[in-house]
Amino acid sequence: MTDRPLGKWLNLRMGRAPDLHPVSVRELQKWQFERLRQTLFQAVRNCPFYHERLAGVQTGAVHSPTDLEHIPFTTAEDLRNGPENFLCVSQDEIARAVTLASSGSSGPPKRLFFTAGDLERTIEFFHYGMAPMLREGETILAILPDSRPGGVGSLFAESISRLGGETVLPVNPSYISTLLNLLLDTHARCILGPAIQIHALARMLESKGIVINHVRSVLLCWDVLPHACMQTISRVFGCEVFTHWGMTETCLGGGVDCRSGSGMHLREPDFYIEIINPATGRQVPDGHKGEIVISTLSRRAMPLIRYRTGDVGCIMHGECSCGLPLRRLGAVEGRLGDGVLLPGGSRLDLGELNNSILSHKDVLDFTVEYIPEELALFFKLDVLPGAKPGPEVKKHLQDYPKIRQACDNHNLKLSVRLANQDGTIHSGFGKRSITIKSRQAGII
Numbered sequence: 001m002t003d004r005p006l007g008k009w010l011n012l013r014m015g016r017a018p019d020l021h022p023v024s025v026r027e028l029q030k031w032q033f034e035r036l037r038q039t040l041f042q043a044v045r046n047c048p049f050y051h052e053r054l055a056g057v058q059t060g061a062v063h064s065p066t067d068l069e070h071i072p073f074t075t076a077e078d079l080r081n082g083p084e085n086f087l088c089v090s091q092d093e094i095a096r097a098v099t100l101a102s103s104g105s106s107g108p109p110k111r112l113f114f115t116a117g118d119l120e121r122t123i124e125f126f127h128y129g130m131a132p133m134l135r136e137g138e139t140i141l142a143i144l145p146d147s148r149p150g151g152v153g154s155l156f157a158e159s160i161s162r163l164g165g166e167t168v169l170p171v172n173p174s175y176i177s178t179l180l181n182l183l184l185d186t187h188a189r190c191i192l193g194p195a196i197q198i199h200a201l202a203r204m205l206e207s208k209g210i211v212i213n214h215v216r217s218v219l220l221c222w223d224v225l226p227h228a229c230m231q232t233i234s235r236v237f238g239c240e241v242f243t244h245w246g247m248t249e250t251c252l253g254g255g256v257d258c259r260s261g262s263g264m265h266l267r268e269p270d271f272y273i274e275i276i277n278p279a280t281g282r283q284v285p286d287g288h289k290g291e292i293v294i295s296t297l298s299r300r301a302m303p304l305i306r307y308r309t310g311d312v313g314c315i316m317h318g319e320c321s322c323g324l325p326l327r328r329l330g331a332v333e334g335r336l337g338d339g340v341l342l343p344g345g346s347r348l349d350l351g352e353l354n355n356s357i358l359s360h361k362d363v364l365d366f367t368v369e370y371i372p373e374e375l376a377l378f379f380k381l382d383v384l385p386g387a388k389p390g391p392e393v394k395k396h397l398q399d400y401p402k403i404r405q406a407c408d409n410h411n412l413k414l415s416v417r418l419a420n421q422d423g424t425i426h427s428g429f430g431k432r433s434i435t436i437k438s439r440q441a442g443i444i
Contacts, residue, residue, distance in 0.1 A: 005131035006258060006265055007324055009124065013269035025325040032272050033063055035297040040071075042088060043303045049078065049085040050305060065283060068274060073281065073293070074307045076110060083111035086302045094301060095119055096150035098248050112248055113301040119150055121298055125253040125267050126159035130190075132258070133217040133242065136164030139186045143173045143193025145429040152252050156192075176200045176364060177423040180210075189216045191237070192244075195223035196427045200364035200382075202236035204423060207361075207384050215239050219256070221246070222431050224333055226355045234260075245332050249307060250294060255329045263316040263328030270298045273329070274306070275315055278336055286315045291336060292329075310335045340370045340434050342377075343410030346402040350434055356400055362387035365425035368434045375412050377403070380419035382426055390416050 008018040014031055016023075023031070040059035043050035057071055079086065087094075095116040099109050134140055140160055147153040147169050157167035168186050170179055173194065179201050183191065191198055198218060205212065215237040220230075221244045234241045245264050246254030250271060255264030266273055274283050275290040284290045292311045296303045313332040320328055339349030350368070357366050357379075365382040379397070383389060394416040397403055406412035419426065 004258065004322055004324060005128040006256075006326065009128035010269060010324070010326065013124075022323065022325050025319065025327075028268060028325045029064075032268060032297060035269075036272060036295055037062055039295070039297055039299075039303050040305065043305060046088040047086055047303065049082065050303070054305070065274065068295070068306060069281075069283065071306050074305055076308070076310065079110040079112070080108045083113070083302075086304075087113060088303060089115060089301050100248060110248075114150070114251060114299075115301045118251055118299055118301055119155060121270055122251045122253050123155050123159045123162075125270070126156050127162050129244075129253070129256040130159060130219075131163060133219065134160065134163055134165045134190050138189040139166045139168060140190040140192060141179070141183055141186060141188040142167050142169055143179065143191075143197050143429075144169060145173075155252065173197050173428055174425050175423070176204050176425060180204055180208075183215075184210075184212070187214050189214060190219065191215060191217075192219040193221065194427065194429065195220040195225045195229070195233075196365055196425070196432060199225055199229045199233055199358065200425055202233045203361065203364055203384065206232075206236050213238060217242060219244055222429075224331060224351065224354075226351075226358065229354070229358055243331065245311075245313070245329055247309060247311070249304060249309060251299065258320060258322050258324065262320055262322070263330055265320065265324055265326040266329055268326050271296045273315070273327070275313065276308075278308075284314075287317045289314045289333070292332070310337075312336060335431075338433065340372075340436060342402060342406040343375055343412055344406050346405065348402050348434075350432060352400070352402075353434075356396055357381070357393055360389050360393055360396070362389040363393065364420075364423070365427050367419070367426050367432075369437055370434060371437045373438065375406075375410065377412060377414050379414075379416045380426070381416065382420040382424065383418055385421060385423055387421070388418065390418055 007022045010022060011018050011020050037060055044054050044059060053072060093115050094113045096114045096119055098112045101109050142156055144153040144156055153169045160167045168182055170182060217239050218233055218237055219242045230241055240260040242257040242260055243264060244256045246252050253267055255266045258265055271294045274293040276293050277284050278291040289312055292309045292313050294307050294309060295305050311332050312334055314330045316328040316330050334351055339347050342348055357363055362384045363381055367380045369378040407414060
């Protein structure tokens, strides 16, 4: 028997009685590849893009991970160039369309489509994934966007209502003081949201000397913060900290910890994940980092076959101690090509800057802009009310080896100034990044 909510969910998705002991890893993979072959068949038959892309590919011969290597990748550029060519259903069946602005270029946006059934499967994953963290009658403070029908906030709230709980969705995630008041007023037992907002919330609680004991769990999404920041969140709230990974291409939900630090159990009934060497395109062994590639198994509106996500992560070795056969994704460490090339050739990424800047207890958030033509790196700090850590942070950054080398040898100019000083932060929903600006053309 299984008493794990995700185990019950997996059994139900596989057409088994919910309380049966979970299948083995081998049985799960065999079932996944049966679903994948069905997806390939439907995609070739109904989807203009894959009808052409997979012409000549023996889709019925895909029985194992190594067989996948004979199938070409799908890229974000493919989605931008013709999202409607990925549709496998009529427009009448589309319940939700999401447009994602192109990051780092002026090209067309990506557009993704979902049927009501696609969205329902996401609600189910949220429902069972959240079951260990929230009990009937309790409230969760969910820092999520889009409470409109079909939006992530709405889907998540529906999943919590099925648990008998209540969801509070803040209007603006940048107002940390408002988040603090909501947390105290609602007596929320769980907090979910971007890591930077929850870390800023912990810093503000600590600065005000407020001690709370009603938060039982925190679930972080989108951002990846240093281990020290995770420890701050855990210490201030006095609870376990869980992590979630997902993206619009996975229909939002992707993987979630079954306990703190266990690795994120993947949503394997709905997609199969590979980790590849981004340079060669070849699969890498478990435990090795690489680019995350997904193939959807249940998506009706818009299947994706070997879609290169651009996210960097690894599949963890072995099975989880909880006994579930679902593979686990280790911490997703950012995106390929993130960061900037400093003069001298060193690459500086946001993870390094998080380590350097967020260790200062007065800093809630920061933004970074780089102007290559001027060899200028600009930092703006969002800080606690009354705090002035600018000189200390600048000294810390000047001593960072990559920055120091660029300043000493290539005349890199470094600017650090205070921005928001009222408990507000720049970050909203979504992932943070370093902005590269061109003096002539504006943001690159």
